Amino acid sequence: MIPKVSLDNIDLSFPDASRPDGRKVIYEDFSLQIEKGSFTVLLGPSGCGKSTLLNIINGLLKPNTARGIVIDGTDLRSEPDLSRQMAYVFQGPRLLRWKTLAENAEFGLRGLGVQPREKWRDLIDKYFRAVGLGDAQHLYPHQVSGGMRQRASIVRAWVNEPQILLMDEPFSHLDEITAAEMRRILTNLWTSEEERRTIVFVTHDISEAAQLATDIIMLTPAPSKICLRRKVDLPWPRRMDSDEVIAVEKELRHAFAERAGIGF
Numbered sequence: 647m648i649p650k651v652s653l654d655n656i657d658l659s660f661p662d663a664s665r666p667d668g669r670k671v672i673y674e675d676f677s678l679q680i681e682k683g684s685f686t687v688l689l690g691p692s693g694c695g696k697s698t699l700l701n702i703i704n705g706l707l708k709p710n711t712a713r714g715i716v717i718d719g720t721d722l723r724s725e726p727d728l729s730r731q732m733a734y735v736f737q738g739p740r741l742l743r744w745k746t747l748a749e750n751a752e753f754g755l756r757g758l759g760v761q762p763r764e765k766w767r768d769l770i771d772k773y774f775r776a777v778g779l780g781d782a783q784h785l786y787p788h789q790v791s792g793g794m795r796q797r798a799s800i801v802r803a804w805v806n807e808p809q810i811l812l813m814d815e816p817f818s819h820l821d822e823i824t825a826a827e828m829r830r831i832l833t834n835l836w837t838s839e840e841e842r843r844t845i846v847f848v849t850h851d852i853s854e855a856a857q858l859a860t861d862i863i864m865l866t867p868a869p870s871k872i873c874l875r876r877k878v879d880l881p882w883p884r885r886m887d888s889d890e891v892i893a894v895e896k897e898l899r900h901a902f903a904e905r906a907g908i909g910f
């Protein structure tokens with residue numbers, strides 16, 4: 647395995663006045679390696695620390711102690727610029743409503759400053775076309791559907807051509823039909839590139855994990871431990887109702903009940 651991200655011996659707790667010791671421990675001596683080019687899904691119950699982990703990976707949140715937070719062999723703490731190789735897609739699209747979809751993507755390009763300006767127009771066109779929004783770039787967020795807004799937010803992240811995409815429950819607020827379409831669009835985009843980007847995708851939806859992941863990491867309630875790591879070696883495109891995906895889903899439900907103490 648070629649690790650793209652390596653978290654070594656992370657300790658993290660937050661102040662919590664409701665506890666006798668005044669702290670809630672989220673991670674204790676926690677280590678994780680994420681493979682280069684993988685679609686890694688972090689799956690776990692609410693509050694176990696999934697979003698926290700994304701924030702540690704992109705340097706927004708500093709653990710109390712860590713032996714390493716290593717991206718491509720270099721520790722993020724000594725080279726904070728490494729976070730510019732990453733882009734974030736949030737649960738809601740978070741588009742600027744006074745800018746068109748294309749201007750929102752341009753805003754992302756300007757913000758990160760990793761792409762030369764002369765490439766911006768082509769990148770914006772390329773990725774809006776890739777997600778089926780080639781003709782909608784000039785529209786404002788309020789003029790398009792929720793799914794289209796979330797597609798635009800994926801474009802805003804993708805135009806920077808980041809090596810690592812951090813996605814925090816990006817489809818959880820969408821209706822099931824739109825979410826299914828979004829998963830198809832995302833995996834088409836991801837598999838269409840010769841050198842696949844590394845995606846770290848947070849969800850608590852087991853079916854979604856089974857359909858999307860090449861690597862599933864299941865976490866227990868905090869203090870969080872990895873209770874299952876499962877490679878998923880199925881071809882693309884995957885259907886949510888295919889026998890293979892359903893088999894993975896069943897296995898995950900079983901593991902969740904057995905190892906994280908969470909039943910369905």
Ligand SMILES: Nc1ncnc2c1ncn2[C@@H]1O[C@H](COP(=O)(O)OP(=O)(O)OP(=O)(O)O)[C@@H](O)[C@H]1O
Pocket residue numbers: 660661670672690691692693694695696697698699850868
């Ligand atoms: N800045 C903070 N200060 C105090 N506590 C925090 C902070 N950030 C997160 N927490 C706590 O840490 C725990 C993990 O939060 P996190 O958002 O990472 O969970 P999660 O697994 O992503 O949950 P969900 O699936 O509900 O989004 C929660 O108990 C949360 O309340």
